Amino acid sequence: MQFVTSHYGGQDFSLVQALRNSIKSTCGTGAKLEILRPDDVNALDRFRGKIQALRDRVVAGEDGEELLLLDADTFVLRNPAEVFGDAEFDIAHCPRPGRFPTNTGVVFVRVNDRTRRFVDAWMAYTLAWGESEKLVAEAAKQSGGTDQAGFEQALAAETDAVVAELPYLEWNCCQDFEQAATDRVGILHLKGKWHKRLLKGQDTDLPAWVLDAWARFKPGKRWDEILRRLPGPQTDRPPVMAEVGVWRGACSSNVLSRHATVRMYLVDTWRAPEPGSSYADSGDQLAALNQENFDDALERTKRATRSHGARCVIVRQPSLRAAKMIRPGLDLVFIDADHSYEGCQADIEAWRGLVRDGGWLGGHDIDHEQFPKWNVGQAVREFVEREGCRLELGDDHTWFVRITK
Numbered sequence: 446m447q448f449v450t451s452h453y454g455g456q457d458f459s460l461v462q463a464l465r466n467s468i469k470s471t472c473g474t475g476a477k478l479e480i481l482r483p484d485d486v487n488a489l490d491r492f493r494g495k496i497q498a499l500r501d502r503v504v505a506g507e508d509g510e511e512l513l514l515l516d517a518d519t520f521v522l523r524n525p526a527e528v529f530g531d532a533e534f535d536i537a538h539c540p541r542p543g544r545f546p547t548n549t550g551v552v553f554v555r556v557n558d559r560t561r562r563f564v565d566a567w568m569a570y571t572l573a574w575g576e577s578e579k580l581v582a583e584a585a586k587q588s589g590g591t592d593q594a595g596f597e598q599a600l601a602a603e604t605d606a607v608v609a610e611l612p613y614l615e616w617n618c619c620q621d622f623e624q625a626a627t628d629r630v631g632i633l634h635l636k637g638k639w640h641k642r643l644l645k646g647q648d649t650d651l652p653a654w655v656l657d658a659w660a661r662f663k664p665g666k667r668w669d670e671i672l673r674r675l676p677g678p679q680t681d682r683p684p685v686m687a688e689v690g691v692w693r694g695a696c697s698s699n700v701l702s703r704h705a706t707v708r709m710y711l712v713d714t715w716r717a718p719e720p721g722s723s724y725a726d727s728g729d730q731l732a733a734l735n736q737e738n739f740d741d742a743l744e745r746t747k748r749a750t751r752s753h754g755a756r757c758v759i760v761r762q763p764s765l766r767a768a769k770m771i772r773p774g775l776d777l778v779f780i781d782a783d784h785s786y787e788g789c790q791a792d793i794e795a796w797r798g799l800v801r802d803g804g805w806l807g808g809h810d811i812d813h814e815q816f817p818k819w820n821v822g823q824a825v826r827e828f829v830e831r832e833g834c835r836l837e838l839g840d841d842h843t844w845f846v847r848i849t850k
């Protein structure tokens with residue numbers, strides 16, 4: 446069985462990471478989530494690109510392939526392979542009583558010619574609903590969205606696909622959480638109104654078992670990934686690390702306040718970049734700001750880290766110069782400065798030698814889908830290949846490599 450979701454930029458990518466975490470935790474580390482990236486994100490109808498991408502995936506699938514099409518705001522709590530094992534069907538979905546009975550957030554598909562014809566029809570109807578603002582509004586009122594209106598029409602049309610209906614509280618639990626038998630829920634679906642609040646850390650009236658699932662699977666932040674790799678505060682020597690690219694000190698202050706003894710070098714120019722430099726052209730929004738903004742960021746860093754006294758040292762220097770000023774033997778270096786290929790490659794080369802044997806070289810913003818111009822991934826993967834080391838990808842677009850000497 447293959448898990449498939451589509452991420453079309455509208456939602457926070459951390460939802461996709463949370464879904465991936467839940468799949469690995471429930472179905473084992475071998476279970477993979479395929480992420481489709483629709484390129485036609487039509488402003489009029491945001492479902493258009495998603496349904497096209499799902500349709501293309503099903504049509505291109507191999508006969509007999511078992512696909513589970515999931516919205517990004519779902520969590521897998523019980524292995525859905527049993528659904529495919531239990532019943533003969535081509536398409537399975539989870540209708541529920543109420544205003545919008547159809548929800549296309551969870552659709553099980555066995556690939557064959559019947560399902561190929563079904564997804565063709567689903568896409569055609571969805572695209573037709575998306576043709577005018579009036580139709581989009583009508584589909585939203587009638588079915589909760591053009592994709593659902595299109596799905597309902599494809600079901601009602603003469604389809605030769607065998608369609609199964611699954612209990613929605615088990616396989617697409619998207620409301621009525623209080624009524625669900627919590628140990629039977631296979632897929633939890635936290636639609637917009639809930640995941641938006643949870644992502645902002647706001648309170649909700651969700652029951653404890655739902656909040657617990659969220660807490661288990663929501664992706665960590667970059668400082669969680671750093672802290673996981675730093676020696677603990679009980680070790681005889683306090684760990685020492687450098688953060689290269691600090692901005693307002695959000696990451697630094699979180700590391701310092703969550704680790705009682707770590708010492709940090711905070712390296713940043715806090716200078717608006719020279720026009721034409723790799724940083725200025727990297728597509729980074731920060732690089733377009735003026736000196737006043739950078740002065741403000743430095744002040745905020747000082748305020749955010751002041752209470753940690755001598756445990757942190759501000760090094761206001763360009764990365765490559767700072768690397769020559771700091772004593773080697775660091776437990777961890779975290780690179781988060783110029784995300785262009787040239788910038789990141791130069792930082793990796795400058796800082797790798799400062800990491801002690803068994804320490805970590807890592808950084809932020811690898812494979813960031815919202816910023817395709819950044820090229821951290823290429824610089825990191827070339828380094829990993831050349832050195833023959835293992836790349837670890839963490840939450841919040843982080844990467845880490847253990848340095849051995």
Ligand SMILES: C[S@@+](CC[C@H](N)C(=O)[O-])C[C@H]1O[C@@H](n2cnc3c(N)ncnc32)[C@H](O)[C@@H]1O
Pocket residue numbers: 667688689690691692693694695696697712713714715716724731742762763764765781782783809
């Ligand atoms: C993405 S921000 C850092 C965010 C921070 N690590 C965090 O997690 O909150 C990038 C920072 O890198 C700094 N920077 C960019 N190029 C640099 C270079 N060559 N040397 C030093 N700092 C640099 C910028 O001034 C900016 O403050």
